[in-house]
Amino acid sequence: MNRTNWRTPGVVLACGSVILMLSLGIRQSFGLFLQPMSGELGWGRETFAFALALQNLIWGMAQPFAGMIADKFGAARVIVAAGVLYMLGLALMAYSETGLAFDISAGILVGLGLSGSAFGVVMGVVGRAFPSDKRSMALGAVGAGGSFGQFIMLPYGQLLISQFGWLNALLVLAASSFLIVPLASALSGRNTAAPSSNQSMGEALQEAAAHRGFWYLTASFLVCGFQTLFIMVHLPVYLLDQGMTPMEGMTALALIGFFNIVGSYMCGVLGGHLSKKYLLSWIYGIRAVAILAFVTLPLSPWSTWVFAAVIGFTWLGTVPLTNGLVAQIFGVKYLSTLFSIVFLGHQIGSFLGGWYGGYVFDLTGSYLTIWMVAVGLSVLAAVMCLPIDERELATLPVKRPAV
Amino acid sequence: MTQSRRILVWAMLAALAALVTYFSFRAYLSAELLFNFGNSFYC
Numbered sequence: 001m002n003r004t005n006w007r008t009p010g011v012v013l014a015c016g017s018v019i020l021m022l023s024l025g026i027r028q029s030f031g032l033f034l035q036p037m038s039g040e041l042g043w044g045r046e047t048f049a050f051a052l053a054l055q056n057l058i059w060g061m062a063q064p065f066a067g068m069i070a071d072k073f074g075a076a077r078v079i080v081a082a083g084v085l086y087m088l089g090l091a092l093m094a095y096s097e098t099g100l101a102f103d104i105s106a107g108i109l110v111g112l113g114l115s116g117s118a119f120g121v122v123m124g125v126v127g128r129a130f131p132s133d134k135r136s137m138a139l140g141a142v143g144a145g146g147s148f149g150q151f152i153m154l155p156y157g158q159l160l161i162s163q164f165g166w167l168n169a170l171l172v173l174a175a176s177s178f179l180i181v182p183l184a185s186a187l188s189g190r191n192t193a194a195p196s197s198n199q200s201m202g203e204a205l206q207e208a209a210a211h212r213g214f215w216y217l218t219a220s221f222l223v224c225g226f227q228t229l230f231i232m233v234h235l236p237v238y239l240l241d242q243g244m245t246p247m248e249g250m251t252a253l254a255l256i257g258f259f260n261i262v263g264s265y266m267c268g269v270l271g272g273h274l275s276k277k278y279l280l281s282w283i284y285g286i287r288a289v290a291i292l293a294f295v296t297l298p299l300s301p302w303s304t305w306v307f308a309a310v311i312g313f314t315w316l317g318t319v320p321l322t323n324g325l326v327a328q329i330f331g332v333k334y335l336s337t338l339f340s341i342v343f344l345g346h347q348i349g350s351f352l353g354g355w356y357g358g359y360v361f362d363l364t365g366s367y368l369t370i371w372m373v374a375v376g377l378s379v380l381a382a383v384m385c386l387p388i389d390e391r392e393l394a395t396l397p398v399k400r401p402a403v
Numbered sequence: 404m405t406q407s408r409r410i411l412v413w414a415m416l417a418a419l420a421a422l423v424t425y426f427s428f429r430a431y432l433s434a435e436l437l438f439n440f441g442n443s444f445y446c
Contacts, residue, residue, distance in 0.1 A: 032439055152423060155430030162435050236440055246440040247432060254431035258424065 007186055012129040013138055015186035016122045017145025019079065022180055023086065023117040025149025026173050027055075027110070029157025033093075036166040047099040051107040053351065056229075058111025059118070060347025066116040067124065067340030068201065075125045075336065076188030082116025083180030085109050090174035094167045117180050119146070119319060120343050124336030125187045127327045133272065135327060139320035140268010147264045147316050151257035204334040208341070213329060213388035217322055218345035220280065223381035224318045225349030227287060227374050230357045231256075231311065238367050239304065248301045252308035259312030267317030268324070276325045281385040283314045283321070288378035290314075295371045329393055 034048050070078040089109030096102040123139055130138040160169035199207075208214045239249040270279055287310075294307040326339050353374075360370045430436065 035439065148420075152427045155427050155433070155436060158433070158436050158439065159430065240440070246437040250431050250437055250440055254428050257431075258428065261424075 007188070009129040009134075009138070011186050013126055013141060015183045016126045016142045017148075019117055019180050019183050019187075020119070020122055020142060020146035021149030022177055023082075023114055023149075024146040025151075025153030026086075026090070026157075026177055027114065028150045028153045029173070030106070032154070032157050032161060033166055033170070036161065040166075041097060043099065043102075047102065051099070051102045051105075053354065054103055054107030055111040055114070056347055056350055056354075058108055059114040060344045060350070062112050062115035063118075063120050063340040063343050063347070064337065067120045067336035067338075070116075070121045070124060070336045071201065071334050074188060075121050076184045078116045078121050079184035079187060080181050082113045082121075083178060083184065084113075086113025086117060086177045086180065087174045089113055090170055090177055094170035094174070113177070119143075119323070120336050120340035122187070123319075123323045123339060124332075127323065127335050128332045132328070136271035136276070136320060136324040137269050139323050140265045140271065143264035143268060143316050143320045144261050147257070147260040151254075151261060154257070199333065201334055201337060204330065204338065207393065208330055208338050211329065211389075211393070213390075214326075214338070214342070216384045216388050217325060218342045220284065220381040220384050221318065221322055221342050222345040222349035222352075223284065223377045224322075225346035225351075226353035226356075226377060227291075227349075228315060228353070229350035230353035230370065230374060233354045234357045234361070234367060234370075241367075242299050244299075244301070244304065248304065251301075252304045255305055255308040256312035256315060259309045260315040263313035263315060263317040264320065266313075268320035271321045271324050275390060276321045276328065277385045277388045277390055280318060280321050280325070281382045283317055284378045284382035284385065286310065287314055288375050288382065291371055291378065292375050295368065325388070325390065328390060331392070 030052060034045065037043065038045060038048055066078050066082070086109070089105045089112075092105035092109065093102065096105050123142060126138050126142045127135055157169065157173070160172050163169075164172065236249055236253070239252065240246070267279065267283070290307055290310040294303065297303055322342060323335070323339050326342060327335050330338055356373075357367070357370050360373075361367055
């Protein structure tokens with residue numbers, strides 16, 4: 001075996017999955033540090049929450065640039081730099097004594113680390129490694145890896161805090177995140193997609209900007225971010241407000257995490273056989289019905305668990321379908337760049353979902369309005385996916401100027 | 404890799420994933436995580 005051919009599509013998929021598992025999973029446990037860190041360092045909740053909101057924003061804003069660098073100079077370099085930044089951010093989090101230091105470590109460094117080691121860059125490489133008939137399944141599998149990380153890292157983080165204390169737990173997580181660096185070698189190599197294509201990055205961006213489907217995808221992904229972050233942040237409090245016990249609520253969160261793994265993979269597989277835009281439309285439609293039923297029907301542990309299973313199934317199922325659709329329409333040469341721009345929409349939605357949920361609750365004393373906004377946006381996203389022209393642009397007849 | 408060995412590898416991976424999933428699910432209902440329920444999802 002020579003030096004290059006060990007990077008088979010299977011190896012790229014496996015290593016990409018573990019990278020996503022680490023980058024998305026470690027971040028999932030941050031909420032657990034709120035109480036011990038705030039208590040010991042005398043911070044208010046706002047200090048902690050601001051740094052994490054900043055992290056989301058930095059992640060979203062840096063993602064398109066990380067995607068561009070990955071498409072131009074190779075994904076592995078970006079992932080290595082991201083792994084180092086992620087590790088530094090986590091290690092410095094452990095020694096942050098002021099809000100500013102925490103903003104820089106947990107907010108800026110970890111946010112930059114996420115932008116280079118999460119969806120946009122990793123999925124771009126995986127998308128290019130597989131032929132078009134297997135691409136959607138591969139994207140679903142790598143997304144399921146990220147979902148698996150999100151599911152297992154929460155109890156892992158809690159175990160570390162309980163056993164070693166929050167400071168050492170952060171250092172162990174920092175060491176774990178460093179695994180991203182050697183794994184990146186499997187994703188190295190120049191972007192060799194579409195060797196016959198002479199399209200420049202600027203032309204690709206112009207082409208995407210002129211395509212209505214690109215903006216519909218970005219807008220529908222914004223809705224996805226809005227819903228998931230709103231549910232992530234506010235569901236535990238909502239369930240406690242409604243009289244559920246922590247045991248019943250935690251079962252719901254575990255179900256979301258578990259069905260997210262199944263859903264990510266299944267959506268990828270289905271995307272390989274059925275129209276991706278119709279699947280996306282179905283996902284947003286199902287979310288609308290699930291949320292509406294959850295808030296209007298009498299609440300019980302079972303209704304909550306069914307809601308959690310349905311929402312979990314559709315949680316990250318949008319990612320392989322949206323990424324697959326970008327690859328299908330615009331090709332894979334600049335997949336990281338184009339998907340990263342769509343993902344920026346997701347992060348803006350996340351910011352709005354987290355913030356607006358709290359704002360409306362403070363204003364009205366109830367989550368009902370925001371649940372209804374989530375239903376309305378879901379219907380809108382379901383409708384927006386329908387007119388997307390799924391045909392590959394390279395195969396469409398070129399419009400030539402009249403002679 | 405032969406077909407039977409491939410099946411064996413996949414079966415072992417599936418068993419490992421099932422085991423990790425089972426213990427993770429149980430860990431979700433541990434006293435520490437229940438105490439931290441309000442902060443258990445990332446904000």
